[in-house]
Amino acid sequence: MDEIIAHLREHHNMYVEQVTALVAIPSVSSDPDRQGEMTRCANHLKQDMQQAGLENVQLMETGGNPVVYGDWLHAADAPTILIYGHYDVQPEDPVDLWESPPFEATQRDGRLYGRGVIDDKGQLYIHLAALDSWLHRGGSLPVNVKVIFEGEEEIGSAHLNDFLHRNKERLTADVVVVSDTGMFAKGVPSITYGLRGLTYFQIDVGGPGSDLHSGSYGGPVDNPANVLVRMLSRLKDDRGRVAIPGFYDNVKDLTDSERENFAKLPFDEDQFRKESVQAPGLVKDDEFSVLEQLWCRPTLDINGIQAGFTGKGAKTVIPATAMGKVSMRLVPEQDPERIGDLFEDFIQRIAPPTVQVKITRMHGGHPYLADIEDPIFAAAGSAVERAFNQETAFIREGGSIPFVRTITDSLQCPAILLGFGLPGENAHAPNEWLDLENFYLGMETIAYLYEEIPRHV
């Protein structure tokens, strides 16, 4: 093992150069003009994977951008791990705000700056480096490894589910390992075991046939903006809890050990409010801490609302229509379909006969919660601790990562979200950065993981 770690340390510069070469290809999946760059990036990755020692490396058809596949399957009777990553990146806009060119990865103050360095080109390279070290210094791996790098994560992984189902046998594994998340803080290496789900709606309220003068018509004519506001306000009670009957029915309680784990994390609510949120105050909750609210409690947020005259000045109009976008973050075991039905029923029940109400279900996703009692998490925890010399933080995350449920549901195996990003890394913003120390310790973590998994599972 010392040799494997030594190999990684001797090749830091080489790995950074390889990430830099990958970043130089602007594989922005949302940009139709960069279709050629997607294929170029996939082919570049294919070469790097071959160079790392993977076998059967190939571009696999998805109907969209190809998945780059590789494997090493010579550890007889040992577990098989599937490594997932993605080689597509977010657009670089607004490009003026970058301090160095987005596609020229640049080192400053122990960080590598560039589009995709953390999301996810640098993080997927952590796995290629670990494989390279094991296969070139060690000559073999203590586990079987399959690797899939997709090219559509930033545009919703539309072809992933179908791809996984079509290639189910080839991709079968005991565990999926993904490095596309972050650590709770610098020096707090973390495994993310829970994600919130989502259900998202648009509500369109239609009243009069056209915008009307509020003087000539105000009073007997109901105002779609007033109606929408009234309906939306009834979705939450005075305590800020969601007031849709049945909404909390399947919400899983936090366990005592989760609460203890979260309470131990270095988190200052006032600093969070002042520095991250920059708001005058946070929502007070007698039952749940801020982290518990963020990670383990469902929400209902108005994401957008629009009606009538919104320019400068005053216009006395009764708008003909009003539109609201509302989403709910869901937690285990809330089902987005069921919650969606409750939401629609509730809105339709409180809609007055003075207007027409149309509800459009936009999209949704299931919440995710892994069983951290599964020995695979002990394996991952040990690997983290050996690399970082720190206890592993088991954390949850308030956002949703749709592909996680897609993969675990398709392949029927647990996922370990073992990522090395840091708060403020600008994953979808200008000046995206990768902490180089985390990059190096990440490689060592994954190298240890290959040894730890057969010990625990």
Add this chain to the structure above:
Amino acid sequence: MDEIIAHLREHHNMYVEQVTALVAIPSVSSDPDRQGEMTRCANHLKQDMQQAGLENVQLMETGGNPVVYGDWLHAADAPTILIYGHYDVQPEDPVDLWESPPFEATQRDGRLYGRGVIDDKGQLYIHLAALDSWLHRGGSLPVNVKVIFEGEEEIGSAHLNDFLHRNKERLTADVVVVSDTGMFAKGVPSITYGLRGLTYFQIDVGGPGSDLHSGSYGGPVDNPANVLVRMLSRLKDDRGRVAIPGFYDNVKDLTDSERENFAKLPFDEDQFRKESVQAPGLVKDDEFSVLEQLWCRPTLDINGIQAGFTGKGAKTVIPATAMGKVSMRLVPEQDPERIGDLFEDFIQRIAPPTVQVKITRMHGGHPYLADIEDPIFAAAGSAVERAFNQETAFIREGGSIPFVRTITDSLQCPAILLGFGLPGENAHAPNEWLDLENFYLGMETIAYLYEEIPRHV
């Protein structure tokens, strides 16, 4: 009197041609590129007023577009009436929707189409025609007359109050007569004796320092859109009444005779809903009819609301800010200043400490209610009945006409709003029209009015 009426009837075509010439000047006061047209229109009107027989005709400085003034003051010991009108017009946009060019007045089916034909060039010409007939056929008038035609009504009459105060002695009168309103319906000649007032606000709610990801931050971070919606919803109770404490304190009850008058008007609630409003239903009110709601009851309407993502699709954002525009129509004796204070106090009291709330008072105006027991209304009613051979409808109006209170407060005399427009006349829209029968009968009404006033007052 028969001679006066005969003169009017013999000159119908001439008066239509004179209105047509006035309409041909695009005196759009809101368009800075048409400043020259404003002066051209004022000078054209000056000539028409001289031609009608008025004396001392002149352009008077206001600081903005000039007021065109004229008088005839030779009826010793008789009352003095002040005629108000305005020669500026609304913009012609969207010009594509006009069936004939907006500034070429065109006759079709008993109507004259063109920008300003009803608001207010055609209506002010009704007065010039009546003066012309009396002065040229009769040689004199039974009352003293002062005429002011302003050029800034469509942009808020900003200089009118100051102008009236500076010229108070010259403009002193026993009654102001204005033809800038409409009849309740064709064949229902009307005098408008009440107008609603207005107070208009913008509310800006600020929460986090920037838009935040609703997954990473939703829960402990309050959402300015949710807060705004919650606050706005509390402005009205479940019955649809305004819930601001003290809001109804000074609302004057309708009198029994008002209710009787309104009930006699040819008004079908279902037809109003289907044809004018085109909404699925009207607001049910156990205490007030639709006309009473429109004319005599205060309202609270959201005129605009905007927050977060309002484009196509879904974006999971907690908006940093939310903005709402809210106005209240006020009725006698509600005071816009006092209601504004109550509104601001209420909002600030219910604003949670998680956000910052800024309230901007946009503009406002007092409600107006004339005493129809004043004999001047009997005079006007008789004039109407002689011309139209119909009973006069005494009606109120849901909108606000700010200059009415400006004039009556400045000159300390009652106003008669005796207008000849009709529902659907498109005053501020393409294809504005003037009913030619009303135009002719309007002239006769005003001609009779000069005779009726000295009889009653």
